[in-house]
Amino acid sequence: MPDEFSRIARYFAPLAGEAGLGLKDDAAVLAPPQGRELVLTVDQMLEGVHFLPGDDPALIARKLLRRNLSDLAAMGAVPLGYLLTTALPAVLSEDWLAGFAAGLAQDQKAFGLKLLGGDSSSSLHEISLTATLLGTVAPGAALRRNGARAGDEIWVTGTIGDAVLGLQARLGQREDPTGFFIRRSLLPEPRVGLALAGLVTAAIDVSDGLVQDLAHIAEESGLGAVIEASLVPVSPEAAALGDSVLQARLTGGDDYELILAVPPGKDEALRAACGAVAVTKIGVFEPGAGVRVCAVLGDEIPLKSLGWKHF
Amino acid sequence: MPDEFSRIARYFAPLAGEAGLGLKDDAAVLAPPQGRELVLTVDQMLEGVHFLPGDDPALIARKLLRRNLSDLAAMGAVPLGYLLTTALPAVLSEDWLAGFAAGLAQDQKAFGLKLLGGDSSSSLHEISLTATLLGTVAPGAALRRNGARAGDEIWVTGTIGDAVLGLQARLGQREDPTGFFIRRSLLPEPRVGLALAGLVTAAIDVSDGLVQDLAHIAEESGLGAVIEASLVPVSPEAAALGDSVLQARLTGGDDYELILAVPPGKDEALRAACGAVAVTKIGVFEPGAGVRVCAVLGDEIPLKSLGWKHF
DSSP, X not given: OOOHHHHXXXXXXXXXXXXXXXXXXXXXXXXXXXXXXXXXXXEEEEBTTTBOTTOOHHHHHHHHHHHHHHHHHHTTOEEEEEEEEEEEEXXXXXXXXXXXXXXXXXXHHHHTOEEEXXXXXXXXXXXXXXXXXXXXXXXXXXXXXXXXXXXXXXXXXXXXXHHHHHHHHHTTSSOOTTSXXXXXXXXXXXXXXXXXXXXXXXXXXXXXXXXXXXXXXXXXXXXEEEEEGXXXXXXXXXXXXXXXXXXXXXHOOOOOOEEEEEOTTOHHHHHHHHTTSOEEEEEEEESSSEEEEEOTTSOBOOOSOSSOOOO | OOOHHHHIIIIIGGGBOGGGGGGOSSSEEEOOXXXXXXXXXXXXXXXXXXXXXXOOHHHHHHHHHHHHHHHHHHTTOEEEEEEEEEEEETTOOHHHHHHHHHHHHHHHHHHTOEEEEEEEEEESSSOEEEEEEEEEEOTTOOOOSSOOOTTOEEEEESOSSHHHXXXXXXXXXXXXXXXXXXXXXXXXXXXXXXXXXXXXXXXXXXXXXHHHHHHHHHHHHTOEEEEEGGGSOOOHHHHTTGGGGHHHHHHOOOOXXXXXXXXXTOHHHHHHHHTTSOEEEEEEEESSSEEEEEOTTSOBOOOSOSSOOOO
């Protein structure tokens, strides 16, 4: 592995945008886009916590960006750029770094991002990575968690629950003959670019589990929420596994789909705003507190947990 | 240790500024200050790499902010806010977290910072921390590394070399009866707030070692640099150790003082701009490349290394 200055010059400087000053200064200098507000978020990816030893470095890089892009999507923001930290154990090969940088480059291009700066360190044991993403929104247009109203419908993008089944497959707890679940676990699709402003009253992305993340909207909006399990959109691959994976699907997380609060009667407008991204109505916000999950016939389903928490 | 949501609510939400939305959303939303450019930087503090196991968590927090504040100072920026990531091993006590948050609160107040957002994770082994700092400068006023001209003088703030002697003391390699060196190592003074715009042609902070960091200005400006070792400002405590610590002082790093390139004849203006912060002229930029360190009588001093590099 080359030393930190060689690493930066060879692998990261080529990723830098104008504001990154070639990664040759103490900090980035950015003229904020006129008439826009800034949206800022940061997420970590730690070996052994967020990914497994031996995982493809390009996919790690892309998921690092995508998890953060999903947070921008949940705020209705357009991606702008990012800062990166890497802490790498000395035993890591330069090939790992080349693959990691290639993954960053691929998703920078896919999502219109530029590298603004970062910090490069050694690490005693695990690989430790963070990305701080900047995006922009029109003033006052950021989607919040606290805007849902009683009677607003609960919608989700895409399908829910594939990623946790992929994690189970990677841990040897499940078959995945086509690799579909594993792909969904390693490479989520952040739902950036949807025209949700003015249409959606609240939003969050599903990182810790559908129920737990929905509960955040409910709590911040001072409401309860009820969803019907049979309405939660499922991939054909997960549907084939039947009800045995229902609890995992509803609480497993790592989906990076959006949960949206939408006033009634907006189905057509919402579908138009989401274009090629499928959206599905799964429930409604109601006065009260907490999230209830009902089966198709209306009985509440008790859940073993709501979702993932660190510790 | 409470779970991540309790940790955020109890220890970090009270530190959040308005743009942090109470740490209750997917990202921060910030109206960029009118007529200013943004300056962005990120640094890591990893247990076993940047601090020692058992170090006071309040001092770790303050040094995390101060290392980043020093990068803002090197760009001539005014601090605005920050995002934080923590990855904490499960064995850590809640007291550690309380001390860490108290240190953040103390230096937020001292330096006019607010918490904007973050990410809270578990960690398998070491504590891993990052802070992404935002500051602002007047458009075009950011201090760069590439602006020095031949004939510009080399100035430094404060005294150089105390922190590495403090690290040696902490590792049991040196006596430190008054604790002066250790304090300098644990709690640097970032030189924010100096009125350097329009006066200084280039700047950097001393994080990796005086000579290596000076070499960055020289290289980016397409120049050489010569400094006279006897002019490099030294604390009385380090002066008492004599020439035996000269190499360590010039290359040890972790000082977080500023190196400034200043056109000749500006001594008085520079001293006025720096107010209570002492500044000392130590050399000059010249045509050529590289950094030469000369003894008082003009002979070049060969250095064993220029400074610290990861790996």
